[in-house]
Amino acid sequence: MNAKTILLVEDNPDDEELTLLAFEQNHISNAITVARDGVEALDLLFGPDGQGGSIDPAVILLDLKLPKVDGLEVLRRIRGDERTRFLPVVILTSSREEQDLIDSYSLGCNSYVRKPVNFAEFLGAVRQLGLYWLLLNEQPSGR
Template sequence: MSDARAGSGQTRQEVDILLVEDNPGDVRLTKEAFTDGAIDNTLHVVTDGKEALNFLHQRDEYADAACPDLVLLDLNLPKKSGEEVLEEIRGDEDLQRLPVIILTSSEAQEDVLRSYELQANAYLTKPVDPDAFLDTIQTFEEFWLRVVRLPPCDRTDGG
């Protein structure tokens, strides 16, 4: 893995992020925010829940996928919902410690509660305003990629 898991307060070298998002506009804004940020990162993008699980388990076209340092997960996804993806991650011994941050447009209290019941590490609501969205991603980056110490990848199937 990368040196992204250096101790708190240390400069991180590179971070692999899996973005699970089906809205092309939100993908574009997220990429823009990370490009403008100070942390070197690789942003892997998948557009549905089934694809996310294939990426995480290195299945099909993702056989050589990197083990991400964290996942940004939308709740409203085709094929498999973000809630189902989170539930599967938390039920998998090799993935259960992977930090998963919900990044969704839903402000519904039941979505917030259910996400935390399924052990999401954080719940971020996407602002509608593009500038506010960029600010949210940059604040996320500052905290999760500069302050937080991330766990090592435990995936035993090559990641």
């Protein structure tokens, strides 16, 4: 794969480790920046002063149940800012709540993936996410 950066927003250390391991085992060698809460994710994207963040990811893998600022609010702010409104955002969550699914799409997520419990299934899901969002997906120029 190429050098496009992935922003993983995940507060659970076990899920973070499994996701990173799944990327490694699928030979997805892109740089991965991890934010462990919503505030950290927003700071990485927009900077603490809102003037500009330190990363420009190719895709954001966003958990919903985050401390400080939840994933839906992070998504709302991403879609509400001209600089990030076209960034691909994949909700990667263990939530089984139908309302989370509805709210995520209503706020403009590009995809909603429930984390499989089985590691082999999770490996396959990460492989598919990496192939699609990092290799096949085309984004508007100038974003």
